[in-house]
Structures are given as C-alpha cells and as structure tokens.
Amino acid sequence: MNTAALALRQARYEMRAFWRNPAAAFFTFVFPLMFLVIFNVVFGNGTIEAPGGEINFSTFYVPAILAFSVISACYTNIAISVSFARDRGVLKRMRGTPMPALAYLGGRIMQAVAVALILVVIVIAAGVVFYGVEFPGDKLPALAVSLIVGAAAFCALGLAITAVIPNADAAPAVVNASILPLLFISNIFIPTSQAPGWLNDFASIFPIVHFAETLHGVFNPFETGSGFEAKSLAVIAAWGLAGVAVAVRYFTWQPRK
Amino acid sequence: MTDLAIDVRGLRKRYGDLEAVKGVNLQVARAEVFALLGPNGAGKTTAVEILEGHRERDGGEVRVLGFDPGRRERAFKERIGVVLQETGVEPYLTVEETVELYRGYYPHPRPLDEVIDLVGLTEQRRTRVIKLSGGQQRRLDVAVGLAGDPELLFLDEPTTGFDPAARRDAWEMIKGLQALGKTIFLTTHYMDEAEILAGRVAIIRRGEIVALGSPRDLIDTEARTLIRFRIPPGAAGLVDGIEGADVQPDAYVTIATVDPTGILHLLTGRAIDRGVELGELQVARASLEDVYLRYVGEDPAQESAEAAPSRGSRRRGRS
Known part of the structure; x- marks a missing residue:
C-alpha cells in the first residue's frame, strides 16, 4: 500500500477508537454542540452589533462555534490523543513497523479533519434549521477556504504543542491552558466588540481571533462580496507554518520519562 | 547470504x-x-x-x-x-x-x-x-x-x-x-x-x-556443587577441617565444593558416628543464576534488587 492508502486506513482505525473513548468523544465532539445549544438558549433572542448592522446572537454563535469545533477536533484532539499515544508507547511501536511516519501522522490528521467536518455539517445544519441562520451560499468558497486553512493550521499546532507536553497526565491541562483563555478573548465564547483595545490587540497576536473573524465575515449578511479575509487567512497560515516547523524539529516518538 | x-x-x-x-x-x-x-x-x-x-x-x-x-x-x-x-x-x-x-x-x-x-x-x-x-x-x-x-x-x-x-x-x-x-x-x-x-x-x-x-556450558564453568544442611544440636565438630564450609549463626551450613562425593561421604560418616541427622540436607548443582551472580553479583551498584533475596529461597526449593 502507498502512503496515502496507509494513512486512510490508519484514520479509519483511529476513528473507531475515537468514538469508543468516552473522554475523547465527549470533550472533542459533544462539547462544541453543547456550547452551541447553551449560547443559543441563553442569548438566542438578542441582537448584537456587527460590521454593517445588527445581527442575531445565533448568527454570531454559529460561526463562532464552527471555529471552536475545528479547534476542538484538530488542535485539542490531536494534542491530547498523540500525547497519550506517545506515553503509552504506541508511537514508538509504530516507528518500529514499516509504516512511514508520514502515513501515521497523516492518518491522525485525516481522522481529526473528518471529526471537524462532521461537526461543521451539524453546526451549520442546526444553525439553519433551528436558529434561523442564513446559509451563506454565495460565500461558500470563502467558507471552505477558511475551514481548510484553519483545520490545517490547528492540526499542525496540535502536533507542535506535544513538544511541550511532558506526559499524558499533563496533556489536558497544557492543552486547555493554552486554548481556553484565548477562546474567551477571541470573539468566540463572548463577543469582544466591547472589550478594551489592549485585550483585543493581545488576542490578535494569536490565530484564533483571526479564524473567528473569517467565519463571522462569511455569515454576516451585511458583508457583501466574496467573504475572503486575506489578512486573517495569512495570520492563520503563518501560525500553521510555525506549527509545522516546531513539529518537524521537536516531535518525538519516544515516551518522555 | x-x-x-x-x-x-x-x-x-x-x-x-x-x-x-x-x-x-x-x-x-x-x-x-x-x-x-x-x-x-x-x-x-x-x-x-x-x-x-x-x-x-x-x-x-x-x-x-x-x-x-x-x-x-x-x-x-x-x-x-x-x-x-x-x-x-x-x-x-x-x-x-x-x-x-x-x-x-x-x-x-x-x-x-x-x-x-x-x-x-x-x-x-x-x-x-x-x-x-x-x-x-x-x-x-x-x-x-x-x-x-x-x-x-x-x-x-x-x-x-x-x-x-x-x-x-x-x-x-x-x-x-x-x-x-x-x-x-x-x-x-x-x-x-x-x-x-x-x-x-x-x-x-x-x-x-x-x-x-x-x-549448560556456562553452568559447567561453575564447577562447584552446593551442599547445605543444618547442624543438629550437640553435634559439634561436624564440619571441622572441611574447606569452604560457611557456618551461619542459625546453624545452617553451606559448603561450595568441587568434590561433593568426598565431602558428603565424610559428612554422612560423621553424622552416623554421632547418631545425628544432617538437618534439611540439600545437594544442588550450580544454576545459571549462580553463574550470573558470580559475574554481576560483585557489583552492588548494579545488582538488581530482586536478585539477591531470591538466592537462598530458590535453593531451598531445589533439593
């Protein structure tokens, strides 16, 4: 089998194990959907100021939760599951088989992207069906590009962060500490239009707020045009490339003792 | 090839x-x-x-x-x-x-x-x-x-x-x-x-x-046979003159010898003369563990913790 076929096969097994692991399935998959429901229940009827006019909270939260879904499925999922696999010696053992390293990591990434894709479909469908969100048919290319660039970057960052995770026990803590505060200040859990300027400046160093911005733009009915946010996409891509560089340099297959 | x-x-x-x-x-x-x-x-x-x-x-x-x-x-x-x-x-x-x-x-x-x-x-x-x-x-x-x-x-x-x-x-x-x-x-x-x-x-x-x-070859290099027994009360002098006899305070004796037949003959003769039994008598050939301990045992810094205590207990089980 070639590398791509091996990666696909690996992804299928990783997926099967993923659904059977209650912690992984819950925190990666159920969490974003739960947040979508909670935010819409709490804020559902209100409106919020957005570029161009007032939008419903649902129109804010659907793209926000889309961003969270991709981050959860790619960054959180890969960082935690790869740290566990490394600690349990799975990575070392894989390294001893003829399977190319790229096929193994490719399989992990495919599995993460597949989970992200399922979440994206559910979140958009729920938004359109239950929350009256307008499907941005005319901005579909921009939506697709944003999701692809975001997924790629957060997969790379998920692999990169394993370099600073000392062991599996520490993995959830390190991953959540690196991501949760940013989710609160990056226009995802809470709209940050009222936040102080310095906080928004700080948040804009990181890729999450840019990822949110590309998706908010796509779903904002007042923003006409193609919906591409070149500058934001560039920042996300830059973070992704930095993630690749760190992963290539510091990724290890041996358990850390 | x-x-x-x-x-x-x-x-x-x-x-x-x-x-x-x-x-x-x-x-x-x-x-x-x-x-x-x-x-x-x-x-x-x-x-x-x-x-x-x-x-x-x-x-x-x-x-x-x-x-x-x-x-x-x-x-x-x-x-x-x-x-x-x-x-x-x-x-x-x-x-x-x-x-x-x-x-x-x-x-x-x-x-x-x-x-x-x-x-x-x-x-x-x-x-x-x-x-x-x-x-x-x-x-x-x-x-x-x-x-x-x-x-x-x-x-x-x-x-x-x-x-x-x-x-x-x-x-x-x-x-x-x-x-x-x-x-x-x-x-x-x-x-x-x-x-x-x-x-x-x-x-x-x-x-x-x-x-x-x-x-087998390694064990053969360890030529000594181990004889072990307990000196019965009132049988002093049982091991006098036997080279390599290691008498412990609890009256257990271990003799490592290349001449087990001769030593046993002497010991059993003395025991019969005194009318006593050689308590818990065991005669054991060296094992791979004895060979191993001979090579690594003198190196306490590296000796694995479980190797030492198992020595005596295993021998007792091998009579």
Whole structure:
C-alpha cells in the first residue's frame, strides 16, 4: 500500500477508537454542540452589533462555534490523543513497523479533519434549521477556504504543542491552558466588540481571533462580496507554518520519562 | 547470504559521560533463541534498541538480517518484529482489530487467526484491549510483534510481571515460535527463563559482555556443587577441617565444593558416628543464576534488587 492508502486506513482505525473513548468523544465532539445549544438558549433572542448592522446572537454563535469545533477536533484532539499515544508507547511501536511516519501522522490528521467536518455539517445544519441562520451560499468558497486553512493550521499546532507536553497526565491541562483563555478573548465564547483595545490587540497576536473573524465575515449578511479575509487567512497560515516547523524539529516518538 | 541473523562487532554507545555500551561483539545464528542477561543499567536495553533501529550507535559494525538497523530501512522493518517493554497499543480497539491494524503494515503478514491462536487469545479476540488482564495485554504485544510474520523477533522482558502460570504459558508460546524457525532475541531478568528457552546466553555488565555460551556450558564453568544442611544440636565438630564450609549463626551450613562425593561421604560418616541427622540436607548443582551472580553479583551498584533475596529461597526449593 502507498502512503496515502496507509494513512486512510490508519484514520479509519483511529476513528473507531475515537468514538469508543468516552473522554475523547465527549470533550472533542459533544462539547462544541453543547456550547452551541447553551449560547443559543441563553442569548438566542438578542441582537448584537456587527460590521454593517445588527445581527442575531445565533448568527454570531454559529460561526463562532464552527471555529471552536475545528479547534476542538484538530488542535485539542490531536494534542491530547498523540500525547497519550506517545506515553503509552504506541508511537514508538509504530516507528518500529514499516509504516512511514508520514502515513501515521497523516492518518491522525485525516481522522481529526473528518471529526471537524462532521461537526461543521451539524453546526451549520442546526444553525439553519433551528436558529434561523442564513446559509451563506454565495460565500461558500470563502467558507471552505477558511475551514481548510484553519483545520490545517490547528492540526499542525496540535502536533507542535506535544513538544511541550511532558506526559499524558499533563496533556489536558497544557492543552486547555493554552486554548481556553484565548477562546474567551477571541470573539468566540463572548463577543469582544466591547472589550478594551489592549485585550483585543493581545488576542490578535494569536490565530484564533483571526479564524473567528473569517467565519463571522462569511455569515454576516451585511458583508457583501466574496467573504475572503486575506489578512486573517495569512495570520492563520503563518501560525500553521510555525506549527509545522516546531513539529518537524521537536516531535518525538519516544515516551518522555 | 550469511547464516547470521545478528552480527555485532565493536558496538559502542555513550550518553554524555556515561559509556553505556563499550565494544560489544555478538553473533546470533538464524533460528537461534538468544538471551541477553544483565542487571538494570548494564546496557541491555540500549544494545537491543540499537539492534531494533530505535537508537543510533556511536561506533562499531551492526548487521541485522544483513541490514544496518541505523538506516531504519522499510525493508528491514518489514522483516523484524519488536516487542517492547511497555505495552503500546490503542486501548479502545479489540484484540482482533489491533492485530489486523498491524498486519496491514507488512507485505506478507501471518494469517490473523494464526497470530491470535499462537498467543492464545482466541477467546478474547473481540475483547477491547482496555479490558484485558496484564498477562493478556502482554500476549497481545507479542501478537503485534508477530503480525508481520518476522524472521527475527525481539522480546524485551516478555514475562516481567507475570504470575507463575502465565510465565509457563508464555514459555510454551516462545518455544512454539522457535519451532516455526524464528530467530528470537530475548532479554530477561529471570535466569530460569533464559535457562529454559535460550540456546545461548550473553551476560552484559557495565556495557561489556562478560560471559557468552550455552546455559549448560556456562553452568559447567561453575564447577562447584552446593551442599547445605543444618547442624543438629550437640553435634559439634561436624564440619571441622572441611574447606569452604560457611557456618551461619542459625546453624545452617553451606559448603561450595568441587568434590561433593568426598565431602558428603565424610559428612554422612560423621553424622552416623554421632547418631545425628544432617538437618534439611540439600545437594544442588550450580544454576545459571549462580553463574550470573558470580559475574554481576560483585557489583552492588548494579545488582538488581530482586536478585539477591531470591538466592537462598530458590535453593531451598531445589533439593
């Protein structure tokens, strides 16, 4: 089998194990959907100021939760599951088989992207069906590009962060500490239009707020045009490339003792 | 094509100031079961991991199935099987799925049912790894190592943590692999395991091979027989003049001798003259463990904690 076929096969097994692991399935998959429901229940009827006019909270939260879904499925999922696999010696053992390293990591990434894709479909469908969100048919290319660039970057960052995770026990803590505060200040859990300027400046160093911005733009009915946010996409891509560089340099297959 | 599965000459490895492996030479023939013995920290795992391709060497020539393992070629990894000390399989897949997953990495895998049967997990084949006992997980490790039908199998401490029955079963399994013509490179802390399974053993101490040969030959170099008994009350002078008699305060005597027949004749004669019994008399040939302890035992810094106390208790059980 070639590398791509091996990666696909690996992804299928990783997926099967993923659904059977209650912690992984819950925190990666159920969490974003739960947040979508909670935010819409709490804020559902209100409106919020957005570029161009007032939008419903649902129109804010659907793209926000889309961003969270991709981050959860790619960054959180890969960082935690790869740290566990490394600690349990799975990575070392894989390294001893003829399977190319790229096929193994490719399989992990495919599995993460597949989970992200399922979440994206559910979140958009729920938004359109239950929350009256307008499907941005005319901005579909921009939506697709944003999701692809975001997924790629957060997969790379998920692999990169394993370099600073000392062991599996520490993995959830390190991953959540690196991501949760940013989710609160990056226009995802809470709209940050009222936040102080310095906080928004700080948040804009990181890729999450840019990822949110590309998706908010796509779903904002007042923003006409193609919906591409070149500058934001560039920042996300830059973070992704930095993630690749760190992963290539510091990724290890041996358990850390 | 050489008939050596493993050919190591002058292997060296250092970690900073520590010279972990200092010029090791080893040759293992095809279809041989070879055991590498040594205390923790002697360089055992380092040496094995270099042969497996998991570590880089600093010096020396290494050929494994004709390959240089340091180059980690795919063709090389297709022909070896590795069972590491740690478990290292996905907990949420079943036995069957795990073996099938690993079979897919190899060009000529061993049939699924055969692999599962060989390690005795047929009844657990639909059980998830997380629900297996420790011994069963270790068997699955071996199954994963066998999935690609390797010519050479590395087993790193395969029975550590097993209960006695599980160890016997594992030994039967390893003998079964030997019958299939596999070359097996084993490391172990258990001398009885090496004695039963291995055609030849090497003892490594502080990064050097200090003894090499079949268990029988090594035991033969340990020419002394051990005579042990308890001096009965009122039988003073029983061991007077016997060289090498070690009398303990609790009245137990151990005599290590190259002349067991003569010494026993003398002792039994004296006991009969005095009308006493030689309490708890045992006569035991040296074992591989005695040989091992002779080579590594004088090195308290490296001696593994479990080796020392087991010495007396095992001998008592061997009468």
